[in-house]
Amino acid sequence: MLAPETLEEITAAVKAANRYGEPLRIFGSDSKAFYGRGVVGTPLSLRNLSGVIAYEPTELVVTVRAGTRIGDLEALLASKSQMLACEPPHLGNDATIGGMIGTGLAGPRRPYAGGVRDSVLGIRCIVAAGSLLRFGGQVMKNVAGFDISRLMVGTLGTLGIIVEASLKVLPRPRAEITLCQEVQAARAIELMNAWARKPLPLSAAAYDGVAVYARLTGSAASVASACAEIGGHEADSRFWEDLREQRLSYFLDGRPVWRVSAPPAAAPLALAGEWFFDWGGAHRWLKSEADPEDIKHAAVGCGGHAVLFRGGDQEGEPFPRPPPALLSVYQRIKKAFDPNGILNPGRLLPEL
Amino acid sequence: MDLSTELRRLLPREAVIADPASLSVYECDALSAYRQPPKVVVLPRTAEEVRAILRLCHRLRVPVVARGAGTGLSGGALPHAEGVLLSLTRLNRILSIDPANRTATVEPGVRNIQIACTIGGNVAENSGGVHCLKYGLTLNNLLALTVMTIEGERLELGSQTLDAPGYDLLALMTGSEGLLGIVTSVTVELLPRPQAAQVLLAAFKRVEDAGNGVAAVIAAGIIPAGLEMMDRLAIEAAEDFVHAGYPLDAEAILLCEIDGHPAEIEAELPRVAEVLKAQGATEVRVARDESERQRFWTGRKAAFPALGRIAPDYYCMDGTIPRRHLGAVLARIGALSQEFGLAVANVFHAGDGNLHPLILYDANAPGQLERAEAFGGKILEVCVEAGGTITGEHGVGVEKLNQMCVQFTAEELEQFHAVKRAFDPDGLLNPGKAIPTLRRCAEFGALHVHAGKLPFPELERF
Numbered sequence: 027m028l029a030p031e032t033l034e035e036i037t038a039a040v041k042a043a044n045r046y047g048e049p050l051r052i053f054g055s056d057s058k059a060f061y062g063r064g065v066v067g068t069p070l071s072l073r074n075l076s077g078v079i080a081y082e083p084t085e086l087v088v089t090v091r092a093g094t095r096i097g098d099l100e101a102l103l104a105s106k107s108q109m110l111a112c113e114p115p116h117l118g119n120d121a122t123i124g125g126m127i128g129t130g131l132a133g134p135r136r137p138y139a140g141g142v143r144d145s146v147l148g149i150r151c152i153v154a155a156g157s158l159l160r161f162g163g164q165v166m167k168n169v170a171g172f173d174i175s176r177l178m179v180g181t182l183g184t185l186g187i188i189v190e191a192s193l194k195v196l197p198r199p200r201a202e203i204t205l206c207q208e209v210q211a212a213r214a215i216e217l218m219n220a221w222a223r224k225p226l227p228l229s230a231a232a233y234d235g236v237a238v239y240a241r242l243t244g245s246a247a248s249v250a251s252a253c254a255e256i257g258g259h260e261a262d263s264r265f266w267e268d269l270r271e272q273r274l275s276y277f278l279d280g281r282p283v284w285r286v287s288a289p290p291a292a293a294p295l296a297l298a299g300e301w302f303f304d305w306g307g308a309h310r311w312l313k314s315e316a317d318p319e320d321i322k323h324a325a326v327g328c329g330g331h332a333v334l335f336r337g338g339d340q341e342g343e344p345f346p347r348p349p350p351a352l353l354s355v356y357q358r359i360k361k362a363f364d365p366n367g368i369l370n371p372g373r374l375l376p377e378l
Numbered sequence: 379m380d381l382s383t384e385l386r387r388l389l390p391r392e393a394v395i396a397d398p399a400s401l402s403v404y405e406c407d408a409l410s411a412y413r414q415p416p417k418v419v420v421l422p423r424t425a426e427e428v429r430a431i432l433r434l435c436h437r438l439r440v441p442v443v444a445r446g447a448g449t450g451l452s453g454g455a456l457p458h459a460e461g462v463l464l465s466l467t468r469l470n471r472i473l474s475i476d477p478a479n480r481t482a483t484v485e486p487g488v489r490n491i492q493i494a495c496t497i498g499g500n501v502a503e504n505s506g507g508v509h510c511l512k513y514g515l516t517l518n519n520l521l522a523l524t525v526m527t528i529e530g531e532r533l534e535l536g537s538q539t540l541d542a543p544g545y546d547l548l549a550l551m552t553g554s555e556g557l558l559g560i561v562t563s564v565t566v567e568l569l570p571r572p573q574a575a576q577v578l579l580a581a582f583k584r585v586e587d588a589g590n591g592v593a594a595v596i597a598a599g600i601i602p603a604g605l606e607m608m609d610r611l612a613i614e615a616a617e618d619f620v621h622a623g624y625p626l627d628a629e630a631i632l633l634c635e636i637d638g639h640p641a642e643i644e645a646e647l648p649r650v651a652e653v654l655k656a657q658g659a660t661e662v663r664v665a666r667d668e669s670e671r672q673r674f675w676t677g678r679k680a681a682f683p684a685l686g687r688i689a690p691d692y693y694c695m696d697g698t699i700p701r702r703h704l705g706a707v708l709a710r711i712g713a714l715s716q717e718f719g720l721a722v723a724n725v726f727h728a729g730d731g732n733l734h735p736l737i738l739y740d741a742n743a744p745g746q747l748e749r750a751e752a753f754g755g756k757i758l759e760v761c762v763e764a765g766g767t768i769t770g771e772h773g774v775g776v777e778k779l780n781q782m783c784v785q786f787t788a789e790e791l792e793q794f795h796a797v798k799r800a801f802d803p804d805g806l807l808n809p810g811k812a813i814p815t816l817r818r819c820a821e822f823g824a825l826h827v828h829a830g831k832l833p834f835p836e837l838e839r840f
């Protein structure tokens with residue numbers, strides 16, 4: 027396994043791989059190895075390329091090497107009363123920032139404070155030819171050139187090796203409270219959407235099959251007034267971290283877990299299995315052994331899509347199949363970054 | 379058969395314009411220093427007509443330049459002499475509004491009332507505005523786009539919910555200045571209106587203090603809904619024009635808007651005032667009522683036209699820098715203004731570090747336009763040196779092609795071209811805009827020397 031400590035070593039490894047057309051399996055700590063298809067190739071971990079390069083709290087920007095652990099970065103930000111707005115799941119103690127960007131997975135705060143893409147201001151990456159490229163930057167607004175730094179989010183390492191990222195951070199809210207009330211699924215969807223239509227300081231909303239949970243964050247005054255409006259009783263705020271890290275009992279049996287993205291107000295889908303709603307209804311976990319085709323079909327039917335997140339047949343097609351015209355653009359983009367197909371080939375789709 | 383005859387087979391007669399007098403109306407966007415009438419203008423009404431036009435142009439290898447309202451400030455919608463100017467203004471329907479899911483889907487020609495530009499133009503530029511510090515840029519509020527490729531393929535990018543599978547082409551398309559595809563529908567997320575908003579005006583004796591005040595507000599953990607700065611020249615022009623009630627003895631003012639719950643605003647405003655006073659604000663005024671709040675903003679919004687009254691022409695720049703360098707960079711721009719002998723006014727999105735120096739000049743005075751352009755180019759280079767970018771929201775267009783050579787290496791530019799080819803192998807969509815050729819950079823001479831290596835060794839020099 028390769029675990030380079032410098033950019034020069036990565037460049038050399040990539041150039042060699044590209045010359046001989048030998049695939050690389052690129053990862054951080056493999057905390058999310060279950061996500062996406064398997065890759066056959068020389069393992070190349072970014073975990074030793076770590077550390078904070080620049081942190082300027084007044085700029086709301088931090089620049090880190092890709093192998094930096096999410097936990098270490100969050101601790102640093104917390105020491106200055108700041109945080110990553112996208113609340114990324116770690117799913118492992120050593121989860122890295124590179125993996126956060128590569129998977130593009132965001133936590134419960136996503137609908138209210140933006141996703142991983144919205145946190146990325148710039149990246150440096152090494153493409154298959156071995157060149158080190160920088161896109162975006164350290165400033166809030168930047169429209170020079172195509173937005174390749176945000177394109178990289180969620181590409182699962184198939185376009186380039188992210189070696190450095192500049193991320194937007196936010197001040198930590200001063201007051202926070204979690205409320206919950208027992209309701210049926212359909213009512214939970216109604217409530218979560220009704221809250222989102224009002225100017226409430228909502229920072230998370232979920233339904234675990236029994237109760238609907240709301241997290242309110244902001245100034246003491248606005249949180250207090252929103253509490254009165256939402257009602258319910260106070261719950262333990264650690265719920266959100268347990269949800270994000272999939273430590274809740276819901277996630278602890280062996281059935282395949284699907285991640286169904288849906289328009290937030292879509293009525294609960296009639297599929298066999300157990301549901302858990304996050305993101306105010308826009309992202310719904312489904313634990314089910316139903317036919318994958320039925321699940322995918324139902325998700326598309328309501329205006330969303332389904333991804334086989336964990337378990338089941340990951341070697342099939344855990345991600346939805348794009349329409350032909352779109353797939354052809356994906357393939358041409360892949361070629362523009364990785365003409366010989368050496369960067370995590372097949373992890374996202376067999377063709378990429 | 380010539381181009382306009384072929385186009386008339388696809389579109390109603392009045393939707394194809396080819397007579398020279400009418401074409402001249404379209405010869406520039408809001409960067410009027412560059413003018414070029416197109417060969418033909420087409421005004422389709424539907425996405426299917428757009429598709430047919432693109433297929434034809436692809437078959438005939440004719441360049442296509444998309445045009446929204448033509449308010450762009452960087453020449454992005456400047457026509458091509460041999461090409462079709464594809465106006466999207468007649469695609470102006472609101473297709474659907476989904477209150478339950480809080481989304482709206484509209485055609486690209488739908489206008490943003492305030493400055494009359496189109497939503498298609500906003501997507502193509504990834505536009506911002508005064509609220510983006512808190513609410514983000516266009517991209518942060520987009521869910522989906524329908525895009526027609528130059529080959530006439532229809533692509534659905536993004537989704538009706540918060541994420542989409544596959545490569546994030548929604549992000550790539552946003553801000554791509556009409557080079558990758560033509561946007562034919564846009565789905566945006568709708569946010570609840572904040573309960574209340576209040577604005578505070580702070581006056582400073584030194585521009586640097588105002589710059590430091592901006593960084594200090596953010597450092598205090600406050601995210602205003604708007605944080606704008608105006609310098610003396612801008613204040614005077616605006617005051618003269620709309621009587622906003624600005625202090626005339628200040629070198630700079632900041633307008634800081636806080637929105638949210640009334641109690642939150644009440645708690646936050648005194649904190650902002652305190653922070654700004656500590657940075658040297660000589661006067662801090664909270665708008666007494668909604669009409670005063672509106673007046674404070676009217677002055678800001680009228681600043682560009684107000685400056686247009688005091689000089690025959692102005693040239694608006696658009697760099698972004700880290701906020702902590704605001705004071706120093708503004709001082710540097712002041713020094714350059716002396717050097718070039720042209721006045722400059724600053725009115726800008728200070729909270730984002732997004733500068734808009736307006737260089738005042740007279741196009742009829744020999745040499746002034748060239749001097750203004752050289753001065754502008756210099757300002758952008760200063761932004762890059764300060765760790766920033768040459769464009770925060772107005773785009774590269776034709777205007778900042780040279781400065782792209784300063785900001786990016788040859789390899790990075792080559793990667794942009796490779797992405798462009800993935801969508802448009804023949805280079806028919808808005809050719810010559812946004813991304814300079816390596817040859818142009820070599821000729822410009824302001825090469826970004828990376829790691830001590832000369833970036834374009836393969837090219838001959840001129």
Ligand SMILES: Cc1cc2nc3c(=O)[nH]c(=O)nc-3n(C[C@H](O)[C@H](O)[C@H](O)COP(=O)(O)OP(=O)(O)OC[C@H]3O[C@@H](n4cnc5c(N)ncnc54)[C@H](O)[C@@H]3O)c2cc1C
Nearest residue numbers: 446447448449450454495496498499502505506556561771
């Ligand atoms: C007074 C003034 C104030 C401004 N203030 C701000 C500000 O605060 N923040 C900010 O971000 N910007 C600001 N701008 C610039 C603004 O971003 C642009 O004017 C606007 O986005 C362009 O919209 P348009 O419809 O006029 O597009 P055009 O100028 O017609 O076109 C702009 C670009 O978009 C492309 N394009 C247009 N429509 C499409 C389409 N459907 N598909 C693909 N490509 C397309 C064109 O080819 C061109 O490259 C300001 C401009 C003015 C004149």
